Amino acid sequence: MELAIGIILGCCALGAGIAMIAGIGPGIGEGNAVASACEAIGRQPESKGAVTTTMIMGCAIAETTGLYALVIAILLIFVAPNTFVNVLQKAKELGLF
Amino acid sequence: MKAKKSVGFIILDVFYIVMAILPLAFGLVLDILTTPKSGGGVTIAGARIYYELELFEGTRFFNIIISEAQVNSVLVILTILFACLFLTHGLKEKIELKRQHLAEIIVEKVDALVSENMGRDFSGFPPFIIAIMALSGLSSLLALLGLYPPTSDISIVGGWAILVFALITYYKLKCGPIYYAKGFLQPVFILAPINIIGEFATPVSMAFRHYGNIMSGSVISVLISAFLAWASNLVFGAITSLPILQVGLPAIFSLYFDIFSGCLQAFIFAMLTMLNISTAFDADEYYRRKKKKLEKKLKK
Numbered sequence: 129m130e131l132a133i134g135i136i137l138g139c140c141a142l143g144a145g146i147a148m149i150a151g152i153g154p155g156i157g158e159g160n161a162v163a164s165a166c167e168a169i170g171r172q173p174e175s176k177g178a179v180t181t182t183m184i185m186g187c188a189i190a191e192t193t194g195l196y197a198l199v200i201a202i203l204l205i206f207v208a209p210n211t212f213v214n215v216l217q218k219a220k221e222l223g224l225f
Numbered sequence: 226m227k228a229k230k231s232v233g234f235i236i237l238d239v240f241y242i243v244m245a246i247l248p249l250a251f252g253l254v255l256d257i258l259t260t261p262k263s264g265g266g267v268t269i270a271g272a273r274i275y276y277e278l279e280l281f282e283g284t285r286f287f288n289i290i291i292s293e294a295q296v297n298s299v300l301v302i303l304t305i306l307f308a309c310l311f312l313t314h315g316l317k318e319k320i321e322l323k324r325q326h327l328a329e330i331i332v333e334k335v336d337a338l339v340s341e342n343m344g345r346d347f348s349g350f351p352p353f354i355i356a357i358m359a360l361s362g363l364s365s366l367l368a369l370l371g372l373y374p375p376t377s378d379i380s381i382v383g384g385w386a387i388l389v390f391a392l393i394t395y396y397k398l399k400c401g402p403i404y405y406a407k408g409f410l411q412p413v414f415i416l417a418p419i420n421i422i423g424e425f426a427t428p429v430s431m432a433f434r435h436y437g438n439i440m441s442g443s444v445i446s447v448l449i450s451a452f453l454a455w456a457s458n459l460v461f462g463a464i465t466s467l468p469i470l471q472v473g474l475p476a477i478f479s480l481y482f483d484i485f486s487g488c489l490q491a492f493i494f495a496m497l498t499m500l501n502i503s504t505a506f507d508a509d510e511y512y513r514r515k516k517k518k519l520e521k522k523l524k525k
Contacts, residue, residue, distance in 0.1 A: 195437035195438065
């Protein structure tokens with residue numbers, strides 16, 4: 129039983145860490161977006177307002193995948209271990225193994 | 226020239242201000258009364274549950290739950306309501322009060338934003354957009370008072386997203402149900418399952434974006450303050466048990482995570498609402514059908 133709980137906790141932590149690899153994507157994407165916006169403002173300083181608004185919108189949308197990963201990681205750390213351990217204990221009470 | 230205010234006017238003014246502040250004070254008192262005593266350390270939990278009504282035995286899925294997030298969101302709604310009543314109290318054609326300038330600026334800015342992003346077909350939308358923006362922004366800013374921000378609960382933000390989804394579907398159905406169903410078969414009929422998933426992905430992504438941003442901010446704030454408590458214990462532990470390093474530093478992070486992120490997410494949520502709804506409405510097709518109907522009527 130202790131071994132099973134240990135494996136659950138360790139795998140949840142590993143899974144959370146692996147999920148956050150998705151943070152690379154939004155990082156690169158938002159970097160590209162901001163770089164292009166800076167170029168655009170440098171070329172046409174008068175269009176600063178419109179470019180900034182569009183860039184922030186784009187950044188927010190690019191961020192979504194990263195936030196999915198974050199939500200999954202937080203669920204894996206704070207919610208999943210309890211749930212899995214409860215399921216395990218219930219299974220043991222029922223005599224499944 | 227300054228007009229003189231009557232006594233009744235001032236009494237009503239004070240009443241509105243008090244009623245705008247009272248919900249927040251009530252939330253603070255409720256928060257203080259119901260917070261369990263903790264022994265310090267890192268605690269990250271969801272909204273506290275005040276009341277739970279069990280409908281079916283054995284499962285918690287159908288229970289009616291009144292949680293901290295819902296109570297706080299109702300308090301924010303009350304605050305916004307009375308703040309709006311205060312701002313619009315004593316509107317005159319010839320401006321007499323300073324607050325009328327503020328009210329007019331807000332209305333004009335939102336009108337301009339909506340007409341710029343949605344076009345002239347949606348001239349009735351500014352009140353809805355500013356309502357979502359104010360609700361979302363003030364809910365996130367509730368964290369500054371130390372209250373639980375309703376936007377870091379998925380069920381609250383999910384509710385708004387479902388509302389937006391209903392509006393999107395309504396505007397898609399404006400061109401008739403057959404045209405709506407045909408939209409799923411674009412560009413090839415094999416892609417229909419993906420289109421249906423994409424339809425539901427819109428509210429899910431809106432809800433998760435808002436909720437994820439606010440919640441990650443609060444989680445990071447808790448982690449930072451826990452780290453600072455540990456560090457100050459390490460450095461000043463021999464002198465005093467007070468967490469000296471916790472003074473001030475978390476406020477700088479809160480500047481970004483609570484104020485900037487909260488306001489930005491409110492703006493983005495409203496922006497995405499506008500864009501999603503306005504792209505869902507096929508104006509060309511709608512006016513073509515309207516014209517056809519009119520011609521049929523004229524022929525008769």
